[in-house]
Amino acid sequence: MINIAEIVLEPIKLLQKSAVVALHEPDLSGNELAYVTDCVTSGWVSSVGKYVDQFEQNLANYVGVPKAVAVVNGTAALHLALLLMDVKSGDEVLTPALTFVATTNAISYVGAIPHFVDSGKTDLSVCPEILATYLETHVVKRGGVSFNRETGRKISALVVMHALGNPANMQALKAIAKQYNLKLIEDAAEGIGARIGNEHVGTVGDIGIFSFNGNKVMTTGSGGALVSHDLELMKKAKHLSTTAKVSSEGFFYHDAVGFNYRLANINAALGVAQLERLPEFLQNKKLLADYYRSYFGTKDGIRFIDPEFGGQSNYWLCAIQIENIVTSDFNLVLDRAHKDGIMLRPLWQLNNELPMYQQCPSMNLTNAQRLVSGCFCLPSSSGLAKNIYF
Ligand SMILES: *Cc1c(COP(=O)(O)O)cnc(C)c1O
Numbered sequence: 041m042i043n044i045a046e047i048v049l050e051p052i053k054l055l056q057k058s059a060v061v062a063l064h065e066p067d068l069s070g071n072e073l074a075y076v077t078d079c080v081t082s083g084w085v086s087s088v089g090k091y092v093d094q095f096e097q098n099l100a101n102y103v104g105v106p107k108a109v110a111v112v113n114g115t116a117a118l119h120l121a122l123l124l125m126d127v128k129s130g131d132e133v134l135t136p137a138l139t140f141v142a143t144t145n146a147i148s149y150v151g152a153i154p155h156f157v158d159s160g161k162t163d164l165s166v167c168p169e170i171l172a173t174y175l176e177t178h179v180v181k182r183g184g185v186s187f188n189r190e191t192g193r194k195i196s197a198l199v200v201m202h203a204l205g206n207p208a209n210m211q212a213l214k215a216i217a218k219q220y221n222l223k224l225i226e227d228a229a230e231g232i233g234a235r236i237g238n239e240h241v242g243t244v245g246d247i248g249i250f251s252f253n254g255n256k257v258m259t260t261g262s263g264g265a266l267v268s269h270d271l272e273l274m275k276k277a278k279h280l281s282t283t284a285k286v287s288s289e290g291f292f293y294h295d296a297v298g299f300n301y302r303l304a305n306i307n308a309a310l311g312v313a314q315l316e317r318l319p320e321f322l323q324n325k326k327l328l329a330d331y332y333r334s335y336f337g338t339k340d341g342i343r344f345i346d347p348e349f350g351g352q353s354n355y356w357l358c359a360i361q362i363e364n365i366v367t368s369d370f371n372l373v374l375d376r377a378h379k380d381g382i383m384l385r386p387l388w389q390l391n392n393e394l395p396m397y398q399q400c401p402s403m404n405l406t407n408a409q410r411l412v413s414g415c416f417c418l419p420s421s422s423g424l425a426k427n428i429y430f
Pocket residue numbers: 112113114115116139140142143201227229230251252253263264
């Protein structure tokens with residue numbers, strides 16, 4: 041029997057030029073140093089400065105909204121998004137079980153209860169068909185408001201996550217959100233550069249967020265942003281993220297419980313430089329995806345994860361699904377990879393299985409479970425593309 045680890049690792053080893061192949065490492069070889077140096081030499085390293093304004097404006101232009109708000113990280117952006125969508129303590133929020141824990145944590149930060157929903161068979165993000173069927177029997181509507189039939193709690197929002205940079209089926213999910221009067225929040229933390237037709241992910245629902253953590257497609261060191269077509273909403277986001285200070289009222293007048301979630305100028309400087317590079321990163325990542333797809337496409341029982349519903353992925357993390365792989369073989373592939381310095385990674389542990397979320401309401405998660413037990417995320421740094429021989 042041919043070793044499954046060899047099959048999985050072969051195309052990565054052909055790209056390996058160093059002892060360790062990272063899962064996703066940043067490329068800071070453009071204007072990053074110049075702009076950061078400018079912050080240091082000018083003394084503008086902290087919570088205000090020209091790079092913050094520039095980054096917000098350039099990001100807004102890039103994704104096609106009037107205003108973006110830069111914050112300290114993607115998790116903080118999610119926290120603010122939930123507050124801005126009026127999600128209240130004791131509400132339930134429909135959210136994928138298959139996501140990074142930050143999505144679920146943010147729901148807890150506002151005192152709401154995550155209500156876990158399944159992925160599609162091949163679509164890692166929230167599956168609209170499964171969700172629609174589930175809601176038909178589990179939701180009762182009173183006065184236009186949706187309530188969980190079993191718990192009696194109000195269901196106020198739906199969070200959709202664009203997993204690994206592959207756009208979710210937003211058109212169908214938007215229709216569901218409308219039908220059940222749910223606020224639609226896009227966790228596009230992994231999705232910068234991903235599109236659905238002419239629309240950038242994060243700008244399709246009521247509010248969207250991005251992460252610019254070090255392992256994402258582009259980075260500000262640590263950082264995140266909120267986006268929306270609703271300018272007033274974004275003004276509120278800026279206000280809440282900057283301690284809700286009302287400057288017109290004097291020195292230290294604050295009109296709400298605000299947050300110190302501002303992105304620092306020195307981080308925003310990185311963001312301005314990285315946005316300049318984004319088209320190049322996306323092009324490289326597409327080449328890498330083409331390379332992996334052409335290799336794995338010839339292997340029986342292995343599927344390269346591609347976007348569905350006509351979406352354009354940013355291929356943040358290229359991934360494959362191996363059908364019917366047993367746990368021992370799955371772990372063997374990971375062990376082998378790590379011994380060879382290849383930072384292969386599984387998907388996230390389903391959030392409903394984490395100790396703090398085990399009591400939360402959940403639908404059957406058959407698809408998400410199957411995806412977790414068969415998927416590997418492959419090294420996907422933009423810089424790897426130059427190692428491909430054509
Ligand atoms: C990275 C990520 C976040 C959190 O972003 P941070 O900037 O690390 O706080 C949230 N959701 C998802 C799906 C992510 O991948």
